[in-house]
Amino acid sequence: MTDTTTDSRPAAATDRRRVSARVGGIAESATLAVDARAKALKAQGRPVIGFGAGEPDFPTPEPVVAAAVAAAGQPANHRYTPAAGLPELRRAVADKTARDSGLALEPSQVLVTNGGKQAVYTAFATLCDPGDEVILPTPYWTTYPEAVRLAGGVPVEVFAGEEQGYLVSVEQLEAARTPRTKVLLFCSPSNPTGAVHPPEQVEAIGRWALQHGIWVVTDEIYEHLVYDGVTAVSMPVAVPELADTCLVLNGVAKTYAMTGWRVGWLAGPVDVVKAATNLQSHLTSNVANVSQRAAVEALTSDLSAVATMREAFDRRRQTMVSMLREVDGITCPMPQGAFYAYPGVHGLLGRELRGRTPQTSAELAQVLLEEAEVAVVPGEAFGPSGYLRLSYALGDDDLVEGVGRIQRLLGEAR
Known part of the structure; x- marks a missing residue:
């Protein structure tokens, strides 16, 4: 028997990729x-x-859970709220950042995101045009290069092995720099290695980026998880002049055992944060309000x-x-x-x-x-x-x- 079945879809549709x-x-x-x-x-x-x-x-600490339970019963939290985040949470992020790292922020410089992972994607999507290069000290967290590629950027790996304590040097970064370099991704304390750059090295890297007009996206989500008297220094604190070309990423997931609550943030210059907020207004609208209320409690509590x-x-x-x-x-x-x-x-x-x-x-x-x-x-x-x-x-x-x-x-x- 001859199969006379034909594909009824237009030829153009069958030629296209099913997935981009x-x-x-x-x-x-x-x-x-x-x-x-x-x-x-x-x-x-x-x-x-x-x-x-x-x-x-x-x-998750019990007071944080209790705050979420209370928030769930408030009708105001059943509605849309500002895409950039609840005003109370943006203020809490600014106050917490000043308390913990010494970086002064205004609430207008903060965008609350659906976890730190969205903050990573949003940062690159906001900064990168197609072909822009992003230097990634390697080993890197597995999401970084994928977020760069999604944004149209080109990840450039700079590897530092165990003989260097997994700490990339300024000389290595300079060797990777090209006229297309737009951003340096910096993560200290590091996922996956646990390495922490000493203050003098953070400053040296920041001054190198400043000298060459390179943006820095610094992921500080592990800032409180340091040992042996080590301190995690925030790059825009070490190099204050860098603040206008630096985005700081953070969140409640690791510090407060809140991975499932999905609350992170991106902080930086007002114009860039506003552009990132515009993106989020179309991408996800606001972060779940109950989670945001829980994050307010976490950030305004002590660190016991x-x-x-x-x-x-x-x-x-x-x-x-x-x-x-x-x-x-x-x-x-x-x-x-x-x-x-x-x-x-x-x-x-x-x-x-x-x-x-x-x-x-x-x-x-x-x-x-x-x-x-x-x-x-x-x-x-x-x-x-x-x-x-x-x-x-x-x-x-x-x-x-x-x-x-x-x-x-x-x-x-x-």
Whole structure:
């Protein structure tokens, strides 16, 4: 029988891409993918321990939750509110920024976003024209290059390895600068490495950017998670003249264990913030009002809950790094901030492990998941192969058990 079925769509429609090249070229978030895989295996009854997601294991502080419950009952919060954010929250962000980093802001310089991730995208979308280059110190958070590409920009990686403590130098940045360089992305404390740039290096990098007319987008979401007496310095505070060409990104997710509440912000020059607000007015309108009210409570409260969480993270940090350093083939700088360890695993690649010979950190991560039931994120998600990212934002017992499994499995490598 002859099939006489025909496609009734116009020829032009069948020739077009089903998904745009812009969106089709985006890789999924590797960290969320690893976390989802770990949770799926747990749901199947597998005793998987996940080191993938950057998510505190603590509950949101009770006063913040109570403020949200109260807000949910107020009809005013059931309606649209200003796209830039509730006036009370914009004021709280400005006051909190002055208190914590010393950067003076007016509420008009603040845009409240649906989490820090939207702040990242909005920053690049507002600053970049097609072809503009954005320098990305590498290893970088997996979302940065994708957000740059979505905005039409071109990410330019500048790699600093464990021998540099994962700290990029001014000389490396200068070598990457071209006439098309528009923006430098700066993240300290760093996701994924936990590295923290010392104050003098922050100032040197800021003055380099100022000298060459380069915008700085500085992600400060881990500002309170620092250890060993280290201080995270805000670049526009270190170089005040940079304030007119600098956007500061932050949010409540990591500091207050509020990842699911989706409240971040972008702060900077009034004209740029106004343009970013125009974008948000079409993209998402306002952030959920109940979440905004909860964020007001978080930012206007003291930092005692934060101190408790930081103490636990510090203890887990030392345990994890100490245990990882016992594995032959692993090198692991001690992170000074955030809640991640970023060990180098070059010494394990090419070695036989239970009948396999992983050549990349992605292959090694797969072996760890299948043979040790431990989920980690491979270095390919953050730049070059040869590294793993492990979050220590999980319970002490799970951490010790999970790293112990890694020790036992990798101890078999030959």
